[in-house]
Amino acid sequence: MRSASVMLAPALVLFIVFVIVxxxxxxxxxxFDWSFFNTPAWVGLENFKRLFSDGQVYRSLxxxxxxxxxxxxxxxxxxxxxxxxxxxxxxxxxxxxxxxFAPIVVSVSVSAVLWRFIYDGxxxxxxxxxxxxxxxxxxxxxxxxxxxxxxxxxxxxTSLPLAIIFYLAALQRVPEDIYAAAALDGAGRWRTMWQIxxxxxxxxxxxxxxxxxxxxxxxxxxxxxxxxNGGPLDSTTSLGLFAYKAAFVQREVGYSSAASLLQIAxxxxxxxxxxxxxxxxxxx
Numbered sequence: 001m002r003s004a005s006v007m008l009a010p011a012l013v014l015f016i017v018f019v020i021v022x023x024x025x026x027x028x029x030x031x032f033d034w035s036f037f038n039t040p041a042w043v044g045l046e047n048f049k050r051l052f053s054d055g056q057v058y059r060s061l062x063x064x065x066x067x068x069x070x071x072x073x074x075x076x077x078x079x080x081x082x083x084x085x086x087x088x089x090x091x092x093x094x095x096x097x098x099x100x101f102a103p104i105v106v107s108v109s110v111s112a113v114l115w116r117f118i119y120d121g122x123x124x125x126x127x128x129x130x131x132x133x134x135x136x137x138x139x140x141x142x143x144x145x146x147x148x149x150x151x152x153x154x155x156x157x158t159s160l161p162l163a164i165i166f167y168l169a170a171l172q173r174v175p176e177d178i179y180a181a182a183a184l185d186g187a188g189r190w191r192t193m194w195q196i197x198x199x200x201x202x203x204x205x206x207x208x209x210x211x212x213x214x215x216x217x218x219x220x221x222x223x224x225x226x227x228x229n230g231g232p233l234d235s236t237t238s239l240g241l242f243a244y245k246a247a248f249v250q251r252e253v254g255y256s257s258a259a260s261l262l263q264i265a266x267x268x269x270x271x272x273x274x275x276x277x278x279x280x281x282x283x284x
Contacts, residue, residue: 079163
């Protein structure tokens with residue numbers, strides 16, 4: 001028991017220092033009026049009252065939910081299917097796996113440069129394809145209707161490797177004799193996948209879904225900031241980006257902290273929903 005405590009101690013210390021303490025500071029700042037340069041002044045619940053009467057907050061909440069709704073399910077589904085494809089023993093499969101996993105080591109800034117070029121309405125590959133087909137394709141990141149879906153595609157691209165890694169590990173734990181028995185019973189490839197493979201990775205799906213919920217709700221800040229800065233017309237301003245601008249543009253640290261606490265609550269709620277939905281299916 002003592003050895004286990006010793007092994008857990010470093011992780012616990014890091015969790016306290018980098019999670020508990022920052023969250024505690026944010027909670028405390030939510031009750032103050034502070035702009036970095038003045039002395040913090042106690043305002044009680046005023047920041048929270050203002051937060052729930054601000055229309056932009058509700059719009060940012062909706063945009064945050066859209067990021068999660070549009071991104072989580074495709075990432076989970078594609079992650080599973082791609083993991084099935086690379087879960088084979090063939091010459092050169094290691095190189096193929098490396099290609100799938102490459103986006104996970106690319107920073108958000110580099111990804112943004114790459115995808116901004118792809119989406120460029122004048123010089124990008126999409127524009128060239130549109131010219132070839134005789135269709136005018138606008139610069140997606142500068143168009144209100146397409147900016148958010150375009151960022152979601154970017155996030156799916158960078159999120160897929162993690163989903164593939166989890167699913168690949170789960171697939172390699174499925175006993176081979178189950179597939180052999182299914183083959184003897186005459187089960188086809190699709191029937192085997194959906195009636196044997198998918199149920200055996202159900203618990204992994206819960207974990208992947210929860211991680212993606214957190215990734216798409218919290219990660220939308222990074223991608224929107226470096227690609228559109230929340231535009232056009234605030235159509236990609238998630239709650240995280242709203243809190244960021246409140247702190248570093250408007251210099252309202254207390255108000256930003258209140259918005260950040262709301263974001264933490266939203267992420268926790270969505271992750272709980274994903275876990276409960278997945279746990280219910282796993283139990284069945």
